[in-house]
Amino acid sequence: MKTNDLKLRVAERVLVDALNWQIGPGECWCVIGRNGAGKSTLLRTLAGLRGADGGQVVLQERAIADWPLQDLARERAFLPQGRSDAFGYRVIETVLTARHPYHESAYWESDADHAAAHSALQMMDVDALAERDVRSLSGGERQRVAIAAVLAQDTPLLLLDEPTNALDLAHQVSVMNLLFRLCSKQKKSVVMVSHDLNLAHSIATHALLLMGDGRWHAGTVDEVMQAPLLSACLGHPIEIVKHGKRIIYLAGEEKHE
């Protein structure tokens, strides 16, 4: 996927200007920026759920707006930031819904769809909840079911808006490890929004920094996840500490009277 001179605007405010960006197979991009910088707006635009305000998003040499929806749903999966469940669907039903792009004319799910759905639930450690009403789940359980649905959709590109939201530490790490494997072994592409620099750095190959006024910085993690750039992007001093082979990002201390 790539963007050509992409512009995103909300009311009079330009969120992203002249974004020329390319996401390759096997790459894991982390999108970083302050609240309101435009990260979710960008992800929804990449997913084809919102039009561009200038330029375009291109997937396999075809503008995203020109893709038939069912074909697009076999290419990219999107995890939105929040969700509300109006109806009492079972967990397994919500994950099976993600298999619809693969039903040509058949109405009912096949054995293969059920196998894919159960495998995704297992990967997210929520297979024991398959028969539960989604409205009865905890926040973290619901988030893991939503990620399972994205996995069951089995697309080459995953667009994930804060995937570790509401997850406990162990599940944050296991989701990150899973995303790392999807990129490194299966050559899937991941674009994820994260406010956790350390989690992002643990798996990202690249980062896109949105400065909130249209400006942006894109590059490898080593190029752009640098203290001065991150501090300017996040509006707060960021310090980098080396711990063995690991790099740890710390928020600079506030001075207390």
Ligand SMILES: Nc1ncnc2c1ncn2[C@@H]1O[C@H](COP(=O)(O)OP(=O)(O)OP(=O)(O)O)[C@@H](O)[C@H]1O
């Ligand atoms: N329909 C709308 N009307 C007015 N402003 C909007 C609308 N939709 C989004 N915005 C504004 O656009 C800006 C970008 O929103 P967006 O959700 O993309 O930010 P974000 O970077 O994902 O933020 P966060 O880190 O809080 O999730 C915000 O200031 C938001 O208030």
